[in-house]
Amino acid sequence: MYGNQKAYVASSLSGDDMISSLMYDFAVKDSKCDHLCGVPYTALPIATLLSVKSKIPMLMRRKETKSYGTKKTIEGHYKAGQSCLIIEDVVTSGSSVLETVKDLKAEGLVIEDVIVILDREQGGSQNIDSNGMKLKSLYTMTQLINILLRKGEITKEMADDVRHYLSTTKAPVIKDHSLTMDRIKMSYEKRAELAQNPITKQLLNIMATKRTNLCLSADLTSTTKILSLLENVGEHVCMVKTHIDIIEDFNDDFLVQLKHLADKFNFLILEDRKFADIGNTVSLQYLKGMYKVAEWADMVTVHSLPGEGILKAFTGSINGVSRGVFLLAEMSSQGNLISAEYTKATIDMADKYSDLVTGFVCQNGEHIKNPAFIQLTPGVQLINAEDDFGQVYNTPETVVLEKGADVAVVGRGIVAAKNPESQAVIYKEALWECYVKRISNT
Known part of the structure; x- marks a missing residue:
């Protein structure tokens, strides 16, 4: 788990502001990426706030290409060879992240890192890593369970049940060779x-x-x-x-x-x-x-x-x-x-x-x-x-x-x-x- 979250929890920041501030300090502040892209659509608000805070341009991926206008899957100003940092809220299998990465790479963009608020620890991290990127999570489900247990928000029995579920219910392995294709x-x-x-x-x-x-x-x-x-x-x-x-x-x-x-x-x-x-x-x-x-x-x-x-x-x-x-x-x-x-x-x-x-x-x-x-x-x-x-x-x-x-x-x-x-x-x-x-x- 990253940093001292207590200071942020005690602050007067709104939920999205608090999360974006945490993620900015955690992975965006020192990033040398050219663009940010939130996985559609729930991560878009966080990605937008991070883009404003970091002054790093944001790209938007459309899940469905419109039949009018630019008809583009990726909206924004970019060039092939530039790097893009992926923003996601929750990762289970990593499939939504990989779909976004595939469209970005089809435009010649370079993707190395994915930052996520919560890793559910059900195989998503391994799928992202095996497809040539690194996942960095603000929290994991194990850390969240420990916090809730320590605060008395859940019982030990419930914590054990969730841990058992996470260890026995894993997402299928995803290996998309097109995602790891480099120039050569x-x-x-x-x-x-x-x-x-x-x-x-x-x-x-x-x-x-x-x-x-x-x-x-x-x-x-x-x-x-x-x-x-x-x-x-x-x-x-x-x-x-x-x-x-x-x-x-x-x-x-x-x-x-x-x-x-x-x-x-x-x-x-x-x-x-x-x-x-x-x-x-x-x-x-x-x-x-x-x-x-x-x-x-x-x-x-x-x-x-x-x-x-x-x-x-x-x-x-x-x-x-x-x-x-x-x-x-x-x-x-x-x-x-x-x-x-x-x-x-x-x-x-x-x-x-x-x-x-x-x-x-x-x-x-x-x-x-x-x-x-x-x-x-x-x-x-x-x-x-x-x-x-x-x-x-x-x-x-x-x-x-x-x-x-x-x-x-x-x-x-x-x-x-x-x-x-x-x-x-x-x-x-x-x-x-x-x-x-x-x-x-x-």
Whole structure:
């Protein structure tokens, strides 16, 4: 039982005010959640009071979707990837909580904690825990019985009867696998539905349609060689990564042909520019100069080091055409100075810009909770290896199954092969097999 309830009981607070004050101190005050949601409908008054007291926005779940108006199940202003704290009055089996959580998760919201006034101790807590959340109760039925017994409000016989009933009458076990599905267990099609950035949605749908999660790193210095390579392997990739400033014979016609191949084979173009300056400079680098990256690259890579200002330098569309950003959260080279704290801060930064950010360049996606964000992992070869410059390579199995990659970047493993097309097919099939295995939970 939480705290010193006697002080509250003795106060002049109304019942709802007293309970909301207790629950605020108990679990809401120190919560870092983005939203509150009361389980309909008896918990709504308490959730409303908690929302006002904490200044945390409240979401409302409708049990029945109306046939008019917004027709939404979840009412409120929210973004996929934001967190929501569930408020309930009494939990028996936990089924009402799980129904609410299911609708919230379908909108891409993250649910970790449920707070409840009374846990009847009949299986609800276990059901909530087994579905990936933690239940915190202000009171349990055992504690309530002890209080009433101590105050003389019930007899010992009645207390024993209730305890016996609670121990022998348990709610059925509820295990809903859809509630514990995280990013790496969700299909590309389902995640596309949650994406707020049109480029993210397009990329996920391309991957699902073409059955490929292979990104080719076209690190060649000749326009002719790049275009020839893409003519051979374009049908096997979902994305092509370029370094436009290493091309020795760059010309505008190359960009026309590059875009033609992207349309022909249905892949997107990522310019690996790794923008890292102040916002104004980055805006000029993106829009101006001889390369005019914004006009042809569907996505670019960006360092988070300068802070949010660098994201403000980009816009989600250029001349009405959608664009995306991959934030650099980790690197694959040995001895790089990116820390775990930096990685997490980079991922946290993206939540405010989910209409712009497509995902993250990283080696391990454990901090990526929003299923609309894509993990792009470079440094992939069929065998574990390391080059003379400290570049570490991992296998498809390692990056997809162990480290959570959604898209794997392969460069020299294809580019330097005697037959790039056949090698691209080998990588495509190996990576796709790992993805299917991952979402199948086998």
